[in-house]
Amino acid sequence: MIKQNLGELEEKSIYIIREAKSHFKNVAALWSMGKDSTAMLAIARKAFLGKVPFPVIHIDNSIDFPETYKFREDIAKKWKLDLIVAESKINEELSGFACCGANKTVALKKVMNDYGFDALIVSIRRDEHGIRSKERVMSPRDENFKWNYKNQPAELWNDYSSKLDKKGHMRIHPLLDFNEIDIWNYIKKEHVPVNPLYFSRNGYRYRSLGCTNCTVPVKSNAKTVDEIIKELENTKIEERSGRQQDKEKERTMERLRAFGYM
Amino acid sequence: MKINKVTLLGHKDHGKSTLIGNLLIATKSTSKERIEEAEEISRKLGKKFEPAFILDSFYEERKGGLTIDTTRAQIRYKDMAFEFIDVPGHSELIQNMLSGASYANIAVLVISAKIGEGIKKQTERHLFIARMLGIKHLIIAVNKMDIVNYKKERFDEIKSEISKFLSAIGYEEKNVSFVPISAYTQENIMKKSKKMDWYSGKTLLEHIYAASKNGRKKDYGKSIALMQGYLENGVSCTVLSGKISRNPFYLIPGYDKYGISKIIVKGRSVKEAKTGVNAVIYSNKKFPADIRGKILCNEKIVPKKRFGAQVFLVNNLENPTLRFNGNEIKCNIKIKKVIYPLRNKTINSIKPLEAAEAEITADKALVTLPFDTLKELGRFTIYSGGKFSGFGTIKE
Ligand SMILES: Nc1nc2c(ncn2[C@@H]2O[C@H](COP(=O)(O)OP(=O)(O)OP(=O)(O)O)[C@@H](O)[C@H]2O)c(=O)[nH]1
Numbered sequence: 001m002i003k004q005n006l007g008e009l010e011e012k013s014i015y016i017i018r019e020a021k022s023h024f025k026n027v028a029a030l031w032s033m034g035k036d037s038t039a040m041l042a043i044a045r046k047a048f049l050g051k052v053p054f055p056v057i058h059i060d061n062s063i064d065f066p067e068t069y070k071f072r073e074d075i076a077k078k079w080k081l082d083l084i085v086a087e088s089k090i091n092e093e094l095s096g097f098a099c100c101g102a103n104k105t106v107a108l109k110k111v112m113n114d115y116g117f118d119a120l121i122v123s124i125r126r127d128e129h130g131i132r133s134k135e136r137v138m139s140p141r142d143e144n145f146k147w148n149y150k151n152q153p154a155e156l157w158n159d160y161s162s163k164l165d166k167k168g169h170m171r172i173h174p175l176l177d178f179n180e181i182d183i184w185n186y187i188k189k190e191h192v193p194v195n196p197l198y199f200s201r202n203g204y205r206y207r208s209l210g211c212t213n214c215t216v217p218v219k220s221n222a223k224t225v226d227e228i229i230k231e232l233e234n235t236k237i238e239e240r241s242g243r244q245q246d247k248e249k250e251r252t253m254e255r256l257r258a259f260g261y262m
Numbered sequence: 263m264k265i266n267k268v269t270l271l272g273h274k275d276h277g278k279s280t281l282i283g284n285l286l287i288a289t290k291s292t293s294k295e296r297i298e299e300a301e302e303i304s305r306k307l308g309k310k311f312e313p314a315f316i317l318d319s320f321y322e323e324r325k326g327g328l329t330i331d332t333t334r335a336q337i338r339y340k341d342m343a344f345e346f347i348d349v350p351g352h353s354e355l356i357q358n359m360l361s362g363a364s365y366a367n368i369a370v371l372v373i374s375a376k377i378g379e380g381i382k383k384q385t386e387r388h389l390f391i392a393r394m395l396g397i398k399h400l401i402i403a404v405n406k407m408d409i410v411n412y413k414k415e416r417f418d419e420i421k422s423e424i425s426k427f428l429s430a431i432g433y434e435e436k437n438v439s440f441v442p443i444s445a446y447t448q449e450n451i452m453k454k455s456k457k458m459d460w461y462s463g464k465t466l467l468e469h470i471y472a473a474s475k476n477g478r479k480k481d482y483g484k485s486i487a488l489m490q491g492y493l494e495n496g497v498s499c500t501v502l503s504g505k506i507s508r509n510p511f512y513l514i515p516g517y518d519k520y521g522i523s524k525i526i527v528k529g530r531s532v533k534e535a536k537t538g539v540n541a542v543i544y545s546n547k548k549f550p551a552d553i554r555g556k557i558l559c560n561e562k563i564v565p566k567k568r569f570g571a572q573v574f575l576v577n578n579l580e581n582p583t584l585r586f587n588g589n590e591i592k593c594n595i596k597i598k599k600v601i602y603p604l605r606n607k608t609i610n611s612i613k614p615l616e617a618a619e620a621e622i623t624a625d626k627a628l629v630t631l632p633f634d635t636l637k638e639l640g641r642f643t644i645y646s647g648g649k650f651s652g653f654g655t656i657k658e
């Protein structure tokens with residue numbers, strides 16, 4: 001995995017977050033307590049003189065690990081976050097992608113409407129997935145939250161689109177240029193707090209945090225940020241491979257157990 | 263590691279995505295999962311294995327066998343890294359092509375050697391755009407050599423024909439290199455091809471490597487920062503050139519002098535902010551309310567309402583506005599001389615997908631500099647009623 005210049009990446013993110021704040025009236029950010037969105041908050045604090053200047057939304061399906069809830073409370077207090085918990089319900093009938101899509105989106109739509117947010121910061125990265133690498137830094141979503149990917153706005157240089165469907169909102173992607181390893185190097189350099197689920201326990205760790213029902217840990221002995229960086233320098237496995245629960249249904253429970261899940 | 267941004271260019275189906283896809287596989291820069299997925303989709307669609315599917319991730323792209331939107335992928339090469347920017351070749355997708363190519367400083371133009379393919383309108387158009395975007399180094403990759411039996415004659419024919427166009431639009435010979443390749447069978451990409459022993463030059467990657475070593479940016483003498491907006495009691499800004507220090511600076515337009523009393527970078531108070539840095543600055547004198555888009559400079563620069571530019575149109579102009587450094591300004595665009603296509607020099611109007619020298623009159627004075635001097639103050643996009651209609655670079 002290629003390590004990029006952290007200073008340059010950070011400057012670009014700061015610029016994007018500040019642009020979002022100055023363009024839009026009512027900005028919010030998604031915070032999953034995962035490494036990317038937490039790193040994004042650390043950058044926002046640096047961009048805005050030590051405090052995160054927008055509310056952060058946790059889409060809570062109430063089945064996250066206890067570690068995650070504790071992390072949420074600790075960081076929200078420490079960083080004085082304006083935390084909005086949006087409750088989402090697990091749909092037992094659906095699974096995997098359909099389930100995620102249904103619940104998370106319903107909950108998100110509700111919270112966006114209730115508060116009237118016109119821009120949402122989402123900490124996705126291009127190297128996560130082939131489709132994500134097609135995203136723009138600023139990307140409009142329509143009233144139904146749909147991404148018109150076949151007709152994206154022009155985005156030359158740093159001329160980010162500010163045009164918006166009246167009833168829709170803008171997605172802001174300040175971490176698009178980061179690679180997974182850059183996030184970890186940034187966490188190391190800036191001492192960004194890390195959700196303990198990322199560190200190895202009984203030979204497994206989470207590499208990407210999705211919903212508890214659908215994300216499984218991957219084999220790893222990395223117990224520190226340094227060990228994670230070392231692991232990533234040589235890996236050939238996709239970051240989100242732990243989310244391909246459908247392929248490995250039988251082994252899901254085994255791995256969850258190994259991680260101490262009931 | 264420094265990442266050199268390399269855009270692909272060229273007509274649709276000439277092999278841009280295939281080239282990057284295969285490079286990602288050959289350099290082990292992509293995961294097994296992604297390769298297997300590309301294989302599976304190729305099979306399901308009844309196609310031979312298409313390495314392009316590693317980049318072309320939308321269903322419509324795979325089914326239609328074309329790139330719809332730009333994407334990026336990185337590889338490591340020796341002590342460097344390259345970020346390849348894939349772009350669509352289709353002429354209706356120029357907007358997406360620009361959304362990728364505008365970030366590059368090197369370009370690889372892919373031209374298919376297959377009889378009937380060769381140099382097309384889009385091949386030339388992409389080259390012209392690269393020239394306007396200030397991309398100095400070009401590598402012309404003559405692709406699909408496997409289909410023409412690796413014949414030198416076909417390569418020479420394409421090389422001499424495209425060379426004429428390149429010199430007509432102002433590319434210097436020393437900044438352009440040529441290489442015959444097969445993206446599909448990987449000839450002359452990473453390793454010298456045994457099938458083309460008549461070619462003794464560098465491989466494609468070696469050419470990109472050499473071009474990356476070449477381009478060094480020279481610093482523009484003045485210290486300039488672009489003002490973004492208020493951030494609590496200060497103003498956030500980006501340093502475009504030189505450095506901002508605790509000294510008096512002109513705020514332009516206006517020429518009012520402001521002593522800078524405090525500079526905050528990433529939450530810390532600093533003595534100076536260098537090029538590329540986003541700072542928050544403070545002054546004892548009150549900054550004006552309409553700060554966004556103004557310039558802070560240690561010398562006077564004359565703001566202009568009227569300036570000369572090159573414009574490339576993507577859609578029709580209708581009550582156009584310029585987007586220049588975060589502001590949108592009404593303007594009038596008067597076409598002076600057609601510069602692309604090269605043929606219609608006598609006509610004084612242009613259609614979408616054509617370019618011209620133009621005189622622009624903006625509704626208010628702007629701090630501009632020639633694109634060649636400082637690109638951030640020398641470029642703009644054009645909108646008509648909210649619709650993207652083109653871009654331009656400032657000449658004087
Ligand atoms: N035989 C042969 N076929 C090739 C070669 N390079 C590409 N192709 C084929 O040409 C077709 C088009 O290739 P793409 O890579 O999709 O072309 P593109 O330039 O990305 O096209 P757009 O995305 O539409 O601009 C595919 O079927 C490829 O397999 C080559 O070197 N030899």
Ligand SMILES: [Mg+2]
Binds near residue numbers: 351
């Ligand atoms: Mg393509």
